[in-house]
Amino acid sequence: MSEETLTRQQIRRKRKFGEPLLPEEEDGTEQEHRHIIAVTLENTIGALNRVTNLFSARGFNLESVAVGETDEPSVARLTLVTVGNDRIVAQITRQLDNLVNTYDVTDLTDAEHVERELCLLKVQYSSETRPEILDIKDIFRGRVVNVTPETMVLEVTGPNKKINAFIGMMEAHGIEEVARSGQVAMHRNLEYEPPNPLASTDAAPSANGAASDA
Amino acid sequence: MPTDSLQSPSRSSTSQNGAVNAPTLKGSEIFVRALEEEGVDRVFGHPGGAVIKIYDAMERIQPSYDHVLVRHEQGGTHAAEGYAKATGRVGTVLVTSGPGATNTVTGIADAYLDSVPIVVFTGQVPTHLIGNDSFQETDTTGVTRSITKHNFLVRDVNELASTVKQAYHIARTGRPGPVVVDLPKDVQMDEAPFVYPEEPGLDGYTVPGAAAPKQVDRAAKMIEDADKPLLYVGGGTINADAPEALTALARKANIPVTTTLHGLGAFPETDDLALGWLGMHGFYHTNMAVQNADLIMAVGARFDDRVTGDVDEWAPNAKILHVDIDPSCISKNVYADCALIGDAQDVLRQLLPKVEPKDTDDWLAQIDAWRADCPPYEYETPDDADQIAPESVVEALYDKTQGEAVMVSDVGQHQMWVCQYYKFGKTRSHVSSGGLGTMGFGLPAAMGAAFGMREGRDLDVVCVSGDGGFVMNAQELSVAAAHGLPLKIAVLNNNYLGMVRQWQSLFHEDRFSHTDLKPTNPDFVTLAEAHHCVGLRATSPDEVGDVIDQAWDVDDRPVVMEFQVPKEEMVFPMVPAGAASDDMLTEMFDKEAIAKEG
Numbered sequence: 001m002s003e004e005t006l007t008r009q010q011i012r013r014k015r016k017f018g019e020p021l022l023p024e025e026e027d028g029t030e031q032e033h034r035h036i037i038a039v040t041l042e043n044t045i046g047a048l049n050r051v052t053n054l055f056s057a058r059g060f061n062l063e064s065v066a067v068g069e070t071d072e073p074s075v076a077r078l079t080l081v082t083v084g085n086d087r088i089v090a091q092i093t094r095q096l097d098n099l100v101n102t103y104d105v106t107d108l109t110d111a112e113h114v115e116r117e118l119c120l121l122k123v124q125y126s127s128e129t130r131p132e133i134l135d136i137k138d139i140f141r142g143r144v145v146n147v148t149p150e151t152m153v154l155e156v157t158g159p160n161k162k163i164n165a166f167i168g169m170m171e172a173h174g175i176e177e178v179a180r181s182g183q184v185a186m187h188r189n190l191e192y193e194p195p196n197p198l199a200s201t202d203a204a205p206s207a208n209g210a211a212s213d214a
Numbered sequence: 215m216p217t218d219s220l221q222s223p224s225r226s227s228t229s230q231n232g233a234v235n236a237p238t239l240k241g242s243e244i245f246v247r248a249l250e251e252e253g254v255d256r257v258f259g260h261p262g263g264a265v266i267k268i269y270d271a272m273e274r275i276q277p278s279y280d281h282v283l284v285r286h287e288q289g290g291t292h293a294a295e296g297y298a299k300a301t302g303r304v305g306t307v308l309v310t311s312g313p314g315a316t317n318t319v320t321g322i323a324d325a326y327l328d329s330v331p332i333v334v335f336t337g338q339v340p341t342h343l344i345g346n347d348s349f350q351e352t353d354t355t356g357v358t359r360s361i362t363k364h365n366f367l368v369r370d371v372n373e374l375a376s377t378v379k380q381a382y383h384i385a386r387t388g389r390p391g392p393v394v395v396d397l398p399k400d401v402q403m404d405e406a407p408f409v410y411p412e413e414p415g416l417d418g419y420t421v422p423g424a425a426a427p428k429q430v431d432r433a434a435k436m437i438e439d440a441d442k443p444l445l446y447v448g449g450g451t452i453n454a455d456a457p458e459a460l461t462a463l464a465r466k467a468n469i470p471v472t473t474t475l476h477g478l479g480a481f482p483e484t485d486d487l488a489l490g491w492l493g494m495h496g497f498y499h500t501n502m503a504v505q506n507a508d509l510i511m512a513v514g515a516r517f518d519d520r521v522t523g524d525v526d527e528w529a530p531n532a533k534i535l536h537v538d539i540d541p542s543c544i545s546k547n548v549y550a551d552c553a554l555i556g557d558a559q560d561v562l563r564q565l566l567p568k569v570e571p572k573d574t575d576d577w578l579a580q581i582d583a584w585r586a587d588c589p590p591y592e593y594e595t596p597d598d599a600d601q602i603a604p605e606s607v608v609e610a611l612y613d614k615t616q617g618e619a620v621m622v623s624d625v626g627q628h629q630m631w632v633c634q635y636y637k638f639g640k641t642r643s644h645v646s647s648g649g650l651g652t653m654g655f656g657l658p659a660a661m662g663a664a665f666g667m668r669e670g671r672d673l674d675v676v677c678v679s680g681d682g683g684f685v686m687n688a689q690e691l692s693v694a695a696a697h698g699l700p701l702k703i704a705v706l707n708n709n710y711l712g713m714v715r716q717w718q719s720l721f722h723e724d725r726f727s728h729t730d731l732k733p734t735n736p737d738f739v740t741l742a743e744a745h746h747c748v749g750l751r752a753t754s755p756d757e758v759g760d761v762i763d764q765a766w767d768v769d770d771r772p773v774v775m776e777f778q779v780p781k782e783e784m785v786f787p788m789v790p791a792g793a794a795s796d797d798m799l800t801e802m803f804d805k806e807a808i809a810k811e812g
């Protein structure tokens with residue numbers, strides 16, 4: 001057995017005891033990242049319950065959940081945002097995969113994808129602040145969806161960061177209420193891929209595919 | 215009298231899958247017939263209002279399976295576990311709603327942590343009353359969600375048969391586990407055509423079979439490259455019926471084998487390559503082998519904290535090769551350098567032809583040297599003439615059975631002594647509560663195992679229990695007696711919650727807070743007799759053999775043997791919880807040294 005290469009367990013151990021790591025040992029596996037995971041599952045409350053329950057039972061972080069029916073009414077799609085290191089996130093996806101009523105679990109984080117969140121925000125205004133608020137709304141490509149003499153409700157969609165920035169900009173004006181939908185996300189196809197007639201139909205079972213990156 | 219359409223297929227001409235002439239049955243009848251179709255041979259149950267329709271249907275149909283009336287639903291779930299572990303078949307439980315269902319919760323949690331296949335059917339209030347806090351209503355699927363592999367609430371009688379099919383399929387396949395099926399009373403009364411499906415039809419559920427070939431090649435290379443390989447074998451090996459393949463691999467490549475609590479029985483402990491138990495109460499040479507190995511091949515084991523202690527200091531030089539059917543077990547506690555996801559038997563058979571015989575003589579000699587440095591702990595015979603060394607009782611039970619028995623233990627010191635002093639050599643010969651560590655598991659689990667012996671294997675069933683845990687489910691003695699089960703039950707009576715006392719002695723300066731049972735411990739002989747069992751007692755070492763011989767002469771009912779053992783005896787060796795496996799090794803028989811660590 002070659003002496004030079006450390007096992008991942010040894011790297012983890014070194015890091016824990018504060019020993020210096022060589023550049024090639026910095027594999028980033030212990031660094032925490034935000035992950036966005038798409039899950040398709042049976043469209044029932046029980047199935048949804050099992051997914052969210054998993055997060056509390058296993059002590060995983062859950063930043064946001066968005067769920068809704070797909071084109072197939074018996075199938076729901078859920079988008080989860082979680083924070084953790086590679087090991088934890090691999091755990092999360094495998095545990096989700098293990099649930100009997102989930103069909104497909106995809107970590108979109110490293111793949112090309114689009115993500116969107118919708119935010120409704122009720123803000124106070126006066127005749128002085130009104131132009132500025134509407135300006136900001138335009139910059140964020142938002143819409144006014146409701147107005148009363150003192151408040152208006154604005155709607156903005158975009159990636160998580162954009163929503164955060166928008167809320168930040170509104171803070172000075174007196175926010176009354178914020179409602180966010182949670183992230184939804186989807187793979188982005190970069191170019192048209194013609195169907196491959198030679199592709200084998202009996203693809204390796206997904207569980208074993210997961211083995212190769214373990 | 216059974217009507218024609220109610221008869222089981224062996225006795226009637228009803229076509230099995232022809233939906234055309236499928237008989238229309240009530241839900242309760244569909245349930246009974248579905249269990250027959252599933253090939254269930256025994257149900258552990260307790261009736262009540264929410265399942266009374268099912269009990270009535272059983273009385274009318276007289277099904278092909280037997281029903282065992284347990285005296286407490288917890289006993290029922292443990293019995294189903296014992297049955298499942300000793301036979302490899304799925305255990306079945308039937309209870310009523312509310313308190314019946316909540317009484318099963320401990321057994322379900324136990325089965326979940328130890329991957330035991332059981333299906334628990336619970337009655338439920340009628341669907342229109344669900345959510346009203348009705349009489350004996352509990353949100354059973356909610357309560358059991360995080361302790362089941364899966365659970366179902368059947369809302370429509372048309373889904374009943376297919377749900378039964380799915381429940382057994384999920385419990386049995388992949389990494390086995392408990393499944394709960396909640397059956398509202400109106401669903402039991404509604405009618406539907408009865409067709410038992412051939413396929414479970416579960417889209418989102420896949421079961422890994424063989425491992426990816428590339429991974430198998432990598433694994434073979436890792437084994438080839440290793441100088442100090444070690445097999446670390448858990449209960450998954452037994453679940454997959456892989457002990458033969460494992461033994462073949464170990465012998466072919468000369469790899470020493472250490473087993474977890476649930477791995478006991480997967481590899482003959484009389485073999486030269488067997489190192490015995492590892493972890494908290496494991497042997498010195500085994501833990502040293504772990505700490506010095508350059509390759510650890512885990513087979514159906516999950517790197518539990520009772521095995522690893524401080525994970526960051528565990529096996530510091532080893533690459534990890536992990537064979538498991540559950541992908542979520544990979545890299546959960548310890549990083550795997552290579553993972554083989556699949557059925558342990560399939561994977562080992564894939565690997566076997568690719569692994570060349572290896573010379574590991576130096577490594578084996580090194581392990582032998584450690585064994586010589588610090589031989590397994592030698593217990594002492596108590597000075598007091600009317601006390602018996604508990605370890606000697608386990609040894610005497612081994613002498614009597616020669617390993618030809620199913621050995622069931624409860625939880626506590628006696629459980630550790632069973633693991634250390636009984637030489638397991640047969641698969642499915644050790645039944646114990648490992649993950650949850652449930653006191654009260656032993657007796658009902660032994661009872662379930664003994665029922666299992668009626669349906670195939672013919673081994674004695676022996677239960678070793680403590681005085682504390684035994685009384686937690688002692689009511690099941692009546693059930694074992696009612697069925698004439700020849701159980702041999704040894705109660706190692708130290709008049710203490712011994713394992714807790716040991717920790718109090720080692721880590722809490724002998725403050726024995728609420729662990730003394732002596733003042734009102736029952737008389738175990740009369741307790742046995744009150745339950746229609748035979749009661750025997752040994753109070754000195756020379757009576758041990760006699761009592762055991764007498765017990766084995768009884769073959770028509772359970773025998774409880776009480777052995778008076780000293781309260782001071784401790785389980786050694788011991789690596790304190792959370793400590794590194796190699797910290798303590800040289801001083802581990804020294805109470806002072808262990809106390810410092812804790």
Ligand SMILES: Cc1ncc(C[n+]2csc(CCOP(=O)(O)OP(=O)(O)O)c2C)c(N)n1
Pocket residue numbers: 624625626627628629651652653654679680681682683684706708710711712713714
């Ligand atoms: C249901 C339950 N309650 C409490 C415990 C904690 N516990 C573990 S071992 C033990 C003592 C067991 O005493 P006994 O059955 O007499 O066995 P001994 O250790 O004396 O052999 C206790 C209280 C447990 N494991 N399970």
Ligand SMILES: [Mg+2]
Pocket residue numbers: 626680681682706707708709710711712
């Ligand atoms: Mg005791």
